[in-house]
Amino acid sequence: MRTIKSFLAALFIMAAFSITAQSMQYEKQVESLLEQMTLEEKIGQMNQYNGFWNVTGPAPENGTAAKKYEHLRNGWVGSMLNVRGVENVRAVQKIAVEETRLGIPLIIGFDVIHGYKTQSPIPLAEAASWDLEAIHKSAAMAAKEAAAAGINWTFAPMVDISRDARWGRVMEGAGEDTYLGCEVAAARVRGFQGEDLASPHTIAACAKHYAAYGFAEAGRDYNTVDIGRSTLHNVVLPPFKAAKEAGVKTFMNAFNELNGIPATGNAYLLRDILKGDWGFEGFVVSDWGSINEMIAHGHARDTSHAAELAVEAGSDMDMESYAYVEELASLVREGVIDEILIDDAAARVLHVKYELGLFDDPYRYCDAAREKEVTGSKEIMDACLDMAKKSIVLLKNERGLLPLKKEGQKIALIGTLAADNNSPLGSWRLAADDNTAVSVLEAMKVYAGNEIRYASGAELAIGNTAFITEMEINTTDKTGFAEAVATAKEADVVVMVLGEHGFQSGEGRSRTNISLPGVQQELLETVYAANPNVVLVLNNGRPLALPWAAENIPAIVEAWQLGTQSGHAIAQVLYGDYNPSGKLPVSFPRSLGQVPIYYNHKSTGRPVSPGDKLVFWSHYIDEENSPLFPFGYGLSYTTFEYSNLQLSKNKFTGDDAIKASITLKNTGTLKGKEVVQLYLHDRFASVTRPVKELKGFQLVALEAGESTTVSFIIDKKLLQFYTAKGEWAAEPGMFGIMIGSSSEEGLMGEFELVGTKH
Numbered sequence: 001m002r003t004i005k006s007f008l009a010a011l012f013i014m015a016a017f018s019i020t021a022q023s024m025q026y027e028k029q030v031e032s033l034l035e036q037m038t039l040e041e042k043i044g045q046m047n048q049y050n051g052f053w054n055v056t057g058p059a060p061e062n063g064t065a066a067k068k069y070e071h072l073r074n075g076w077v078g079s080m081l082n083v084r085g086v087e088n089v090r091a092v093q094k095i096a097v098e099e100t101r102l103g104i105p106l107i108i109g110f111d112v113i114h115g116y117k118t119q120s121p122i123p124l125a126e127a128a129s130w131d132l133e134a135i136h137k138s139a140a141m142a143a144k145e146a147a148a149a150g151i152n153w154t155f156a157p158m159v160d161i162s163r164d165a166r167w168g169r170v171m172e173g174a175g176e177d178t179y180l181g182c183e184v185a186a187a188r189v190r191g192f193q194g195e196d197l198a199s200p201h202t203i204a205a206c207a208k209h210y211a212a213y214g215f216a217e218a219g220r221d222y223n224t225v226d227i228g229r230s231t232l233h234n235v236v237l238p239p240f241k242a243a244k245e246a247g248v249k250t251f252m253n254a255f256n257e258l259n260g261i262p263a264t265g266n267a268y269l270l271r272d273i274l275k276g277d278w279g280f281e282g283f284v285v286s287d288w289g290s291i292n293e294m295i296a297h298g299h300a301r302d303t304s305h306a307a308e309l310a311v312e313a314g315s316d317m318d319m320e321s322y323a324y325v326e327e328l329a330s331l332v333r334e335g336v337i338d339e340i341l342i343d344d345a346a347a348r349v350l351h352v353k354y355e356l357g358l359f360d361d362p363y364r365y366c367d368a369a370r371e372k373e374v375t376g377s378k379e380i381m382d383a384c385l386d387m388a389k390k391s392i393v394l395l396k397n398e399r400g401l402l403p404l405k406k407e408g409q410k411i412a413l414i415g416t417l418a419a420d421n422n423s424p425l426g427s428w429r430l431a432a433d434d435n436t437a438v439s440v441l442e443a444m445k446v447y448a449g450n451e452i453r454y455a456s457g458a459e460l461a462i463g464n465t466a467f468i469t470e471m472e473i474n475t476t477d478k479t480g481f482a483e484a485v486a487t488a489k490e491a492d493v494v495v496m497v498l499g500e501h502g503f504q505s506g507e508g509r510s511r512t513n514i515s516l517p518g519v520q521q522e523l524l525e526t527v528y529a530a531n532p533n534v535v536l537v538l539n540n541g542r543p544l545a546l547p548w549a550a551e552n553i554p555a556i557v558e559a560w561q562l563g564t565q566s567g568h569a570i571a572q573v574l575y576g577d578y579n580p581s582g583k584l585p586v587s588f589p590r591s592l593g594q595v596p597i598y599y600n601h602k603s604t605g606r607p608v609s610p611g612d613k614l615v616f617w618s619h620y621i622d623e624e625n626s627p628l629f630p631f632g633y634g635l636s637y638t639t640f641e642y643s644n645l646q647l648s649k650n651k652f653t654g655d656d657a658i659k660a661s662i663t664l665k666n667t668g669t670l671k672g673k674e675v676v677q678l679y680l681h682d683r684f685a686s687v688t689r690p691v692k693e694l695k696g697f698q699l700v701a702l703e704a705g706e707s708t709t710v711s712f713i714i715d716k717k718l719l720q721f722y723t724a725k726g727e728w729a730a731e732p733g734m735f736g737i738m739i740g741s742s743s744e745e746g747l748m749g750e751f752e753l754v755g756t757k758h
Contacts, residue, residue: 026354030347036102039329039339042346044076045104046317047325048285051083055091075100076325078349079153079285079317081109084431089150090366097362105362107353109285112154112192112203113172113428114138116146118376118564119437120384121391122426122505122541123158123188125560127174127585128634129390130675131699132187139191141383144201148374149431150365152356153204155252157188159239160209163596165589166219168509171427171541171561173214175585176598176631178235179694182242189246197249198357200364207243208252209287211269212236216256219595220510225256230687232258233722241278249282249352253290253315262297264290265306270314283316283348291321303327308337316345381565388562388569393582394635398554401493401535403576403637407449412491413441414484414527415498415520416456417539423460426561427506427541436564440497440537443567447575453491457484457523461501473501473518481526488531495574496524497537502561505541514545514592521548528552537570543588550628558584576637581673581699583634583742587627594623599631599743600690632677632694632742638668638704642676642740645747653755654730657715662739662747664710666702673701678712679743681736686724692738712739719753 034042052068053060060066071077072095083092089108096106114120120138129135139157146154158172161181174184185207194202212232216223227236240251251274254263263269264286274280291310292303300306307323308331318324331337357364374380394402404411417423417440424437444452457480462472488494498520504511515521525548528534535555538544549556557580559570572578589597604618608625619625641664648659664676678696682689696712714737719730732753740746 026351029354029359030350033102033104033350034343034347037346039332039342041075041102042342043324043328044071044074045078045346045349046328046342047071047077048079048081048109048317048319049077050081050320055083055088071325072096073099075102075104077106078104079107079109081319082430083108084110084149084151086150086366086368086371090363093362093366104350105353105358107153107204107349107356107358108151108365109153109155110146110151111156111428111430112142112146112151113156113158114426115142115384115429115432115563116149116151117431117433118145118380118384119425119429119432120387121560121562122171122428123173124171124175124541124585125391125562126387127180127184128393128558128560128582129387130180130583130697131390132183134387134390135184136187136191137383138387139188140194141380143192143194143203145374145380147201147203147365148367148371150371151203152358152365153206153250154192155206155208156192157185157205157243158208159185159243160212160214161235161239162214163598164214164216164219165514165543165586165595166510166512167214167216168221168505168511168542169507170214170543170586171505174239176587177585177600177694178238180585180697181239185239185243186246189243189248193247193249197355198360200367200370204249204352204356205243206250206252206285207240207248209254209263210240210251210274210284211254211263212258213254213256213263221508222255225258227259229726230722237273240274244274244278244280249355251280251282251284253284253286255287255290255293257297257299262290262294262299264315265294265299265309265313267313275314281348282352283345284314285317286310286315286319286321288319289321291315291318291323304331307331311337311341311345316348384563385565385568388565389572389578391560391562391582392569392573392580393558393584394580394637395556395558395629395633396550396554397635397637399533401533401555402557402574404493404535404574405450406447406575409450409492410490411444411450411452412487412494412531413444413452413454414457414487414494414496415523416458416460417499418495418497419454419456423502424539424561424566425563426502427509432564438565438567440495440567440570443571444495444574446571453487455484455487456480457527458519460518460520475518478519478522481523484523484527485530488527491531492533494527494531494534495537496527496534497539498524499539499544500541502541511542512592514542514589514595516544516546524549524553535574537574543586545589545591545628547590547628558582579637579670579672580634581636581675583632583675584629585631587631588629590628591623593620594627597627599627600693602688603691626744630742630744632675633744634675634742636668636672636674638666638670638672640672640674640702640741641665641667642747645739645749647737647749647751649751651752651754654716654753657713658751659711659713660737660739660749661709661711663707664700664702665707666704669704671701671703673699674741675699676710677740677742677746679738679740679746680714680719682719682721682731683734683736685721685731685733687722689721692736692743694743710739714751716753
């Protein structure tokens, strides 16, 4: 690991060659401001507090709140989070700007995860669209609404790769694949930050959680992570680098330890890779209390030691540990840490504030008229509906059940989630008003040609659903079954809306059972016995194990938790006004015992051998190896045919490239969109490579009967990976190629990379 002084020297040399004219101006302003600041004021820029009092009311007079208020007035607070709304943000900003010695404005942070007050689909659902333009727009609309409420920094996007459906925060990312994760990360960063960070409609983004949080052991939140170097560099880190290259202004540390060192104090991650190799010039914020949590990890002796470890490792801002504001000044004066570390961290924070335009106008995000005009506007609602429709994945469609006829049918709508206006908002909807989602029941009634009869069947959640620890899942009450069965018997088609409550996924919501919660599975089987014409609509924040449904239910729609416009999106897909085109960004297991399950696994020395009756190969004796629904899978109301895989050449050098193409034809009767996916397999390498890896995709729209050629360019960069020598390179050898509709189905070929020097 590099020493701190050698790292900083290298950083300053690198910065001299990368600064733009505008950035140079900011650097001069930051340097001038730092010269005026006391040590405590510089440390103050590294201190972030949660909203701790009613900012429009009287000042707190005693206790922790009074102490924080004193710090704020002294200029010892650089950022606040969870202060929202123009009136409140203006009030707290006024203290920072008008009552402190230097008048340095605050940066105001908030968890704008999939919308501010108006909610888009959860991020995992958005990734299922594979529509980068729509994902970019979704983030831009969220930024616009949040910025109108005074926010100028979001703690998003979460770019953690996760292969474990037990982990509750899988809902917050883009799924299991690194390539897709990179593309989504970049789209969301650019959406949040726009082309002008100083615009009152954009906000600074934050790539989190750096790093490997999605690999928590057993899928249990905050748990230990212990992964090898190859997995770290080839799987975990690329989406973070993609976010950096997209211009993300901040990073957030992960809660977990990584190979024995907590991420918040991990100099290899922060100094060597992020700020060293990648040249990241923004700032790093801890996750909530994660600096002090290094004590519980067993890495730091006490708060003073934790502050020392964190700042030396490269954590620039302390979120709610009080470690920096209380300990750093003494550590500097005692000679334990060098003040150059404080200067570097404070400068990084101040630079982002200049980029946000806060020094030009501290109140640029505090326009009450704009807040009223933008919040919940038609533009934002329309974007949320569009995103929601694109996020839906059709998993199964037999017996011609979908799309539903628009008239002359009796439809039974069953499941308490069908009438729920709150759960579809999903987790991480802090600013949303409760019960503001459009329910499926409300949306289906818009289609007046059918008779809709609703029966709840059974309650899902009992008690206070705001906190998972207070949510009791119904596992005994089946009193609604009889009404559901009677309603189903009288119907032509049954639409059942089942799944997880919106608060059953998210932070701290790990599950050991990923089947339908409560009595829902029994309800599904009971209703199916009464009327087998069942369309199952899933609301969930993670992959679920649904083997019985996959075998028996004729039509299954993965509708996730789609946000404010949820019901309208689902109804429009069910009735065929929108042809679904989503593809799974995660594998759905057959059973919990397969988890973690992911398509881009490695081969073993005794690989899968279908049809082989021998015992001694890598398999389960009680379950198949394959997923229930694979990564990249999704159907349409039309059909597509892949043919004529062509490679421009069978071998190429590192200075050249190959064009791979297929013919795609819409062989159905409806216009539709297909996500054409490119997978590659590096067959022999210095470190073993996955059996296949997504390396490209295109979203193609075709009219019924129309054909088109879809092409991909394969060059050396696309073949690079983190090798046994610890460098990014493409190694010569044979490669398999597959272009198709999912990770398990496509046209296959091969080519050779020759003569590559690296």
